[in-house]
Amino acid sequence: MPERPPRRDDARPIPQRGGPARPNPDEDVEDDVFTVDTRGRRPGRTSRPARSARGERSQRPERPIPPTRRPDPRRQPPPGGRRPVAEPLEDQQPRPRRRRRWWRLVPLVLLLWLAFLVATPLHAWSTVSRVDAAPAGSRPAQTPGDTYLLVGSDARDDLTAAERKELGTGSADGRRTDSIMLIHVPSGGGKSAIISIPRDSYMPIPGHGSNKVNAAYSIGGPQLLVETLEQVTDLRIDGYLEIGFGGFASVVNSLGGVDICVPFTMKDKFAHINLKKGCQTLDGKNALGFVRARHSDPRGDIGRAERQRQFLGAIMKGAATPSTVLNPFRYWSFTHxxxxxxxxxxxxxxxxxxxxxxxxxxxxxxxxxxxxxPLQDLGYRTRAGLAVKWDSERAKALFTMLREDQPLEAPPAGTDGKPSGG
Incomplete structure (x- = not known):
């Protein structure tokens, strides 16, 4: 076996990993091109073009060197060379969700709404017109309960010609009453009572002899009407409220109409209505005709008084519905x-x-x-024409119960509007 020749001192060294081996100028080169090892090249830098044995560069174009970016400190490893290891998901505490606090505004909204419901009628009350209705003469004593007089006036002074034509009120001068009602509110138990007084009721009028009660209003206004009724009933009237034609229609329209059950077909040219029998919604014009009509009612003024009480209840029922109370615009419109x-x-x-x-x-x-x-005769002949005569005994008993604040749970005898005699 031949011996291995000894290594010369100028032998070519073995290339080290990580860089290209440089050629030895004293050694023969078989080819004038050598291979460049790029495994140790840093990223971002281009390798130099290969050199020939003659020291000339190759004809390859040089690549531009991109600008050096500054290292991002957030991406640099922390001191020690190791990044912290994230804790397992099951060991991490979940972040608490931010709960909405809108429910805390509910009490505030309710408080503001209640304040609006109370403040609106108070403001409306400050705009009402005042009427002098206190009689000048002697008056009955105070009673435990409260008695009020509600009057529907047919005064047309505040209506224009177009409004009179639309509502069918005519153009009669003067002031009369289309409805007269006593409202009694007991102080203790029992129900309140609305008592209709026919406007043709014949009775003595202080300082003017006997006449229909409607004449008291025409002659002396609210003062004489209150004085006349106090002397006849011996009841102290504690408050007075009056509403006219135009006002009545406006109140109905502010509610968007009122639901009413018409008891029979009503076609009355004097009241300007043509209503079919059955439940329906009446606007201001038809509502006014409904409570005024008496020629189309076989019971005349008595039937009209009953319809007036029916309609007053329908108005207040419509005013207390959610569609009115929960609608701020309608609520404000109705009250004012x-x-x-x-x-x-x-x-x-x-x-x-x-x-x-x-x-x-x-x-x-x-x-x-x-x-x-309580009534006795609907065709009572008087010097003022046909009038309505009360049943004196039953009427006195009714007013005595009211004056003594006796509780009422059912209508007393004779208060159904039917006359007791001829």
């Missing part, structure tokens, strides 16, 4: 339209007005008694 449509006595308080409205509302659910003063 009603305030502008009525006239109240100077001594009538807001509490008195509330008692009247609550009693009217009760007429729609039978919590308020709907009565007519």
């Amino acid at each position: 339209t009603a305030a502008q449509a009525v006239g109240v006595g100077k001594d009538t308080s807001l509490k008195d007005a509330a008692n009247i409205l609550l009693a009217m509302r009760g007429a729609s659910n039978d919590s308020t008694l709907s009565l007519t003063v």
Whole structure:
């Protein structure tokens, strides 16, 4: 076996890993091109073009060297050369969700809404017109309960010619009453009562002899009407409220109409209505004709008084519905339209007005008694023409019960509007 020749001192060294081997100039080169090892090249730098044995560069174009980017300190490894290891997901505490606090605003919204419901009628009450209804003469003593006078006036002074034509009120001069009602609110138990007094009721009028009660209003206005009724009933009238033609129609329209059940077909040219029998929604014009009509009612003024009480209950029922109370625009419109449509006595308080409205509302659910003063004759002949004569004994008994604040749970005898005699 031949011996291995000894290594020369100028032998070519073995190339080290990580860099190209440089050729030895003293050694023969078989080819004038050598291979460049690029395994140790840093990223971002281009390798130099290969050199030939003659020291000339190759004809390859030089690649541009990209600009050096600054190292991102966030991506640099921390001191020590190791990044912290994230904890397992099951060991991490979940972040608490931010709960919405909108429910905390609910009490505030309710408080503001209640304040609006209370402030609106108070503001409306401050705009009502006042009427002097206190009589100048002697008056009955105070009673435990409260008695109020509600009057529907047919005055046309505040209506234009177009409104009179639309509502069918005519153009008669003067002031009369289309409806007269006494509203009694007991102080203790029992139901409130609305008592209709026919406007043709024949009775003595202080300083003017005997005449129809409607004449008292025409002669001396609210003062003489209150004085006349106090002397006949011996009841102290604690408050006065009056509403006219135009005001009545405006109140109905502010509610968007009122639901009413028409008891029979009513075609009345004097009241400008043509209504079919059945439940329906009446606007201001038809509602006014419904409560005024008497020529189309076989019971005349008595039937009209009953329809008036029925309609008062329907108005207050419509005013208390959610569609009115929960609608701020309709609620504001109704309260302020009603305030502008009525006239109240100077001594009538807001509490008195509330008692009247609550009693009217009760007429729609039978919590308020709907009565007519006991009658004896609907065609009583007088020097003022045919009038209505009361049943004196039954009427006196009814007013005694009211004066003594006796509880009423059912209509007393003779208060159904039917005359007791011929």
